Amino acid sequence: MITRSIASVDSLTWQEQLAESIRDPKKLLEWLEFDQKIIDSLLGGATEASNDFSLRAPKAYLKRITKGDPNDPLLKQILPSKEEMYAIPGYTTDPLEETEANLVPGLIHKYPGRVLLVVSTNCAINCRYCFRRSFPYQENKPGRGEWEQALAYIRNNTSITEVIFSGGDPLAASDKQLRWLTNEISKIPHIQRLRVHTRLPIVIPDRITDDCIEWLTSSRLLTSLVIHSNHPKELDVSVAAALNRLSQAGVILLNQTVLLAGINDSIEVLQELSERLFQMKVLPYYLHQLDKVKGAAHFEVNDATAKALILKLTSRLPGYLVPKLVREIPGMPSKAPLL
C-alpha cells in the first residue's frame, strides 16, 4: 500500500520522488541555474567522477540548495567532483574492512552484541563521502528466502541483543518488506533493540508515511532511528514535520554527523546543527571523523581541528547537545572516542 504523509511538499509519493531524482550532472547544474562559466568549470570533473560513483539527488533535497552557489554545503555533499579521482595514499575502497565482517549475505557482524543488516542496497541520495561507495551490494541482496541465513545467524548467537537496519538506506525498502523483517527479528527472544540508520527523513521527508510509523512502533522491540544530518540547512520545515510525526509516535531519535571539510567544519555550523536537532527532538549522538574511503580525501578534517571544534562546542552548549567525536577503526570492538 502506498501512503502519503501529511508533510508532503508536492503531490508525489516518496517512491515517485525517488524515481524522479536527478542522475545527470549537467541536468543538476542547469536545474540549480548556474551560469555557463560555472557549468563549464564543474561539468568535466562531475561527469568523470559520476562514472565511478553515480550522482543521485531527489528534488526534495535540491530545493534546499541555494541556486547559483557552487559552495552551498548541501550541494558539496552530492555533486561529484574531480577531486574524487585523485589517488591519495591511505584511502581505500573498503576502509572499514567490512568484507571480512560480511559473514552471510546481507549481514555484517563487527561489534559484540549487535549485527547490521544490509536491508536495502539503494539510497535516496549518493553522498560523495560515503564509506560504502564501493561496497559489494550485488553479493548482499538477499531476497525473502535468503534472509533466512541471516536470521539463522542471529538466532544462533544469543549474545546478540540489537539488530541495526542499514544499507544503502534501509528506508529505501518498502514498508511491507521492513515490517516483515522486523516481525521476523522480533520473534527471536534475545533481540531487545532495533536501530534504523537512515538519511531518508532528511532527504525525502515524505518517506515518513503512516505505514512507516506503524511498523516502527508496533513491534515489541525498543526502536530508535538514527538520522544522518550534516548541516542545519538540511533541517527545513518539511524535515521538522517528518521528525515531529516520529517523535509524537514515540520513536527515539538520534543524529549522526560526518565531519566534512568545507561543509560543517565550523563551530557556528555545528552549534546550530545541535540546537536545531534538539528543537526537532533529536539528540546529537556522534560526530564522525571521515572514513578513509577512496575518492573522499578532500573532505578530511584533521584530528586536532576536530578536537578543537568539540572543545569549543562543549564551552557553548550543555553536554547533551555535544555529540561524541569518534572514529571507526577496523577490528576495534566499538567506535573509538577521540576525546
Ligand code: SF4
Ligand atoms: S545515505 Fe548513507 S549509505 Fe547512502 S550514500 Fe549517503 S552515506 Fe552512503
